[in-house]
């Protein structure tokens with residue numbers, strides 16, 4: 368059981384009771400929550416069953432997907448055009464009827480990403496298995512396929528280069544380093560923004576489901592709802608409940624859909 372948190376499955380009736388008082392808005396992370404973690408980031412996929420459950424849920428409760436992936440990438444993988452999507456850890460947001468919102472301050476940092484990407488690639492080229500994933504507003508350096516003994520070297524080399532770029536900061540995820548604009552914006556703030564698009568002011572209750580340390584920004588930030596941690600990322604969590612894995616996520620969705 369993740370982090371000794373109470374199980375969202377075992378407490379589902381209590382949660383549904385809360386939903387009767389205030390209408391829930393659902394915020395769902397992608398990798399590790401809707402799609403299983405796999406070796407190569409480009410192979411991640413949502414199952415038909417999970418997609419169908421998210422579709423059904425979104426017809427009952429306003430739903431958004433909040434991901435570290437690029438916005439286009441995650442929206443294509445989920446492939447439910449009726450949903451809102453926050454990509455690049457919330458720096459880019461899209462929604463139905465061509466809704467687009469990008470973080471203006473982060474736009475200014477884009478040329479620095481263009482500059483630093485080849486430098487990092489050159490510095491890390493001798494470490495077998497390092498893989499880059501450029502999103503519009505963030506750059507991921509994956510090391511899932513790097514020999515474990517060399518992972519600290521990847522971190523150290525990236526930190527060393529970033530010392531010259533105060534406009535960027537280094538964050539960690541599951542076997543990935545995420546380079547982000549050094550701006551006070553994250554998944555939690557993206558959720559606050561999305562609440563205004565999806566719900567009515569002060570009338571809703573936010574439910575955020577995620578598995579990674581970057582989801583903690585949302586767990587911490589949401590003050591009118593609850594967080595559900597999938598699995599265990601090994602760090603302190605601000606979530607309120609847990610689900611063990613994707614099978615439990617599906618089970619939880621099925622119970623939410625039951626009258």
Ligand SMILES: O=P(O)(O)OC[C@H]1O[C@H](O[C@H]2O[C@H](CO)[C@@H](O)[C@H](O)[C@H]2O)[C@H](O)[C@@H](O)[C@@H]1O
Nearest residue numbers: 397398404405406407408411434435436541543
């Ligand atoms: O916020 P999320 O939707 O959970 O995205 C977080 C990162 O997920 C992806 O990387 C992770 O999943 C990969 C596929 O399972 C895995 O190979 C990798 O080790 C994980 O870190 C994605 O590639 C990143 O861009 C996201 O930021």
